[in-house]
Amino acid sequence: MYRLAALLCLILLTCAAPAAAQTEIHRCIGANGGAVFTDQPCAALQATPVSPGAQPGNATAPLAAPPPILCAASPGELRQSVIDAFASRDANRLAGLMLWNGYGRGAAIADIRALAELMKQPLLDADIPDGSAPAQAASSDAPFASDTPPALPSTGSQLVLHTVGNDGSGGPRELRFDIVRQAGCLWLRNAN
Structure with missing residues (x-):
């Protein structure tokens, strides 16, 4: 019984390890207006976060520049x-x-x-x-x-x-x- 419990814990640990190893992907708009996907915070790249509320500590920070309009309607x-x-x-x-x-x-x-x-x-x-x-x-x-x-x-x-x-x-x-x-x-x- 002890071996079965140890085997079950080992299997669960093996399944959880890849999920813990993944880093957060930051979605930003770079200085040139293009999309940037990175593992670094947007501020480290002088880029604007796509959703500023999604990044910790960035909810009250003002955007450096408005996101570019890709299709002007008016x-x-x-x-x-x-x-x-x-x-x-x-x-x-x-x-x-x-x-x-x-x-x-x-x-x-x-x-x-x-x-x-x-x-x-x-x-x-x-x-x-x-x-x-x-x-x-x-x-x-x-x-x-x-x-x-x-x-x-x-x-x-x-x-x-x-x-x-x-x-x-x-x-x-x-x-x-x-x-x-x-x-x-x-x-x-x-x-x-």
């Missing part, structure tokens, strides 16, 4: 996402709000470099002038069709950014981005 949400990208000086976050279909590799790289230079300048204003609704970039029958050229945006569906010019004069610089709807989200497309 022009106001898209505008706020651009403001948040400028606040964190994150060109990748701004690039994630842009519609990139139809770009070649060289043009995309050049535009991302231009966005990185743009993020070095302070944002003075982000405005959506009154106008019509954002244009459709693809038909609703095939929202993810990559061979369908994007429709030209209608007048007034733009986001206008005013930044400090980089020419040394300190004068404002205006950049215009068309707002395009594709796959149920609003995206930016370079209009300059």
Whole structure:
């Protein structure tokens, strides 16, 4: 009987050992806006926890930056996402709000470099002038069709950014981005 009890305890101990050896997985959003899964606390990586209440001692800590919007549902949400990208000086976050279909590799790289230079300048204003609704970039029958050229945006569906010019004069610089709807989200497309 003693041997049976000892064998049963050994089996239970063997089953419990792997569960005790597992570490907690922390879900974070990194500085570049991408998802990070790690065994270290998010704060150790200068990342934002996805659910701040889930981590011990972090329930009252303010978030370093709001989590990025991956699919803007309204022009106001898209505008706020651009403001948040400028606040964190994150060109990748701004690039994630842009519609990139139809770009070649060289043009995309050049535009991302231009966005990185743009993020070095302070944002003075982000405005959506009154106008019509954002244009459709693809038909609703095939929202993810990559061979369908994007429709030209209608007048007034733009986001206008005013930044400090980089020419040394300190004068404002205006950049215009068309707002395009594709796959149920609003995206930016370079209009300059």
